[in-house]
Amino acid sequence: MKNIYKKHNSFSNFKTKKDSNIDYNQISKYLVDESNIEKNPEKKIIYKKLIKLLDANNENNADKKFVLNPNVVEEIKSLEKYQVPNYLYHRYRYEIFPQEKILDNFPPYLQIEPTSICNYRCVFCYQTDNVFNKKSNNFMGHMSYETFKEIIDQASGNIEFISLASRGEPLMCKDIDKMLLYTKDKFLNLKINTNASMLNEKKIHAILNSGVKTLSFSADAADEKSYAELRVNGNLNKILKNINLFNEIKSKEYSNSKIITRVSGVKVKESQKINEMQKFWGDLVDQVAFVNYVPWENVYDSKKIEINTPCSDLWRRMFIWWDGKANPCDVDYKSSLSVGEISTKSISQIWKSDEYQKLRDYHISKKRGEVNPCNKCNVV
Numbered sequence: 001m002k003n004i005y006k007k008h009n010s011f012s013n014f015k016t017k018k019d020s021n022i023d024y025n026q027i028s029k030y031l032v033d034e035s036n037i038e039k040n041p042e043k044k045i046i047y048k049k050l051i052k053l054l055d056a057n058n059e060n061n062a063d064k065k066f067v068l069n070p071n072v073v074e075e076i077k078s079l080e081k082y083q084v085p086n087y088l089y090h091r092y093r094y095e096i097f098p099q100e101k102i103l104d105n106f107p108p109y110l111q112i113e114p115t116s117i118c119n120y121r122c123v124f125c126y127q128t129d130n131v132f133n134k135k136s137n138n139f140m141g142h143m144s145y146e147t148f149k150e151i152i153d154q155a156s157g158n159i160e161f162i163s164l165a166s167r168g169e170p171l172m173c174k175d176i177d178k179m180l181l182y183t184k185d186k187f188l189n190l191k192i193n194t195n196a197s198m199l200n201e202k203k204i205h206a207i208l209n210s211g212v213k214t215l216s217f218s219a220d221a222a223d224e225k226s227y228a229e230l231r232v233n234g235n236l237n238k239i240l241k242n243i244n245l246f247n248e249i250k251s252k253e254y255s256n257s258k259i260i261t262r263v264s265g266v267k268v269k270e271s272q273k274i275n276e277m278q279k280f281w282g283d284l285v286d287q288v289a290f291v292n293y294v295p296w297e298n299v300y301d302s303k304k305i306e307i308n309t310p311c312s313d314l315w316r317r318m319f320i321w322w323d324g325k326a327n328p329c330d331v332d333y334k335s336s337l338s339v340g341e342i343s344t345k346s347i348s349q350i351w352k353s354d355e356y357q358k359l360r361d362y363h364i365s366k367k368r369g370e371v372n373p374c375n376k377c378n379v380v
Helices: 024-037 041-058 070-077 081-100 145-155 176-182 201-208 224-230 236-253 274-281 347-351 354-364
Strands: 011-016 109-112 161-164 189-194 214-218 260-267 287-292 317-320 325-327
Touching: 011 070, 011 274, 024 041, 024 081, 041 081, 070 081, 070 260, 070 287, 109 145, 145 176, 145 347, 176 201, 201 236, 214 236, 224 236, 260 274, 274 287, 317 347
Parallel strands: 109 161, 109 317, 161 189, 189 214, 214 260, 260 287
Antiparallel strands: 011 287, 317 325
16 A cells, blocks of 8 residues: 555655744643634634644643644744734644544635646656646646636635645746736745746845745755756756846845745655755755655556545635646546536535535545545545
């Protein structure tokens, strides 16, 4: 049986040059103060639960359901004090709802795909599937600005954790500059993942003028040869030049920006060492991390595996592709499990739809093996 991959807190290694300590007593005080004035009864209940969970961390309780990991602490420290309770409320939804199989009206996390097109052919990615990347098969395309606006308008005020990334390189989207600007002041935690190959002065200004809170550069190696082997079509020297340009513009023109930068790689080989990554990339970004490799480059041709544990993403995250199609995960990159389209249903309607719930019921009933490609996937 393949190793289980836990999507939640998926960093296998994480290095930061910032202080990631936090005063749990002070965070609890923010929640107590906010709870006293909060009028939403459901939110008030969660604030009280959060206080107990944070107290468990403070007491070094071994059984911790809600942990503020270093990357989360840095996100909290980038916020204004009045924003912290709302952030923690949504973090609770992100972490606890999947554990307890709770649903409300919106997914805790929304992953939006500006484009499915990518200029790389990374060895661990489904872009290497020539059925998928062939334009005539209708998987490739860019999201329209109008569709993006509709998604953002529905998410704003309801979902605070957003990623602009999925099957393609987001900076290749023709309207990405306008899209980024439209996110300004709308979300507590907006992340964009990019291979940085398309990063230029115009796009850097678009990012720094937008609502992006975490900018993650995808890179897996600390030398040119290894980088080229893993990030096929990529050029490490170009990436270094582009990230240096980002830092130069940020320092000169956006010195007050609290954006968090990260180099995040996929751990494919034992030869990839986090200390070497930190030494190579650490002066360029705030954080360096690895996530473990998931064999998803062509899950449809994989053998069935015996995993009955429900996939946590069914209660945590929803994906919306460039064409408005909603999907429960990106391992199913050809959308055989699609649960609706944003052109005909709202985010909330899709999230609570019969189609989505049927899939959740299969997983809860230990019938994951009857669902393709869930029966070939090791993500839980």
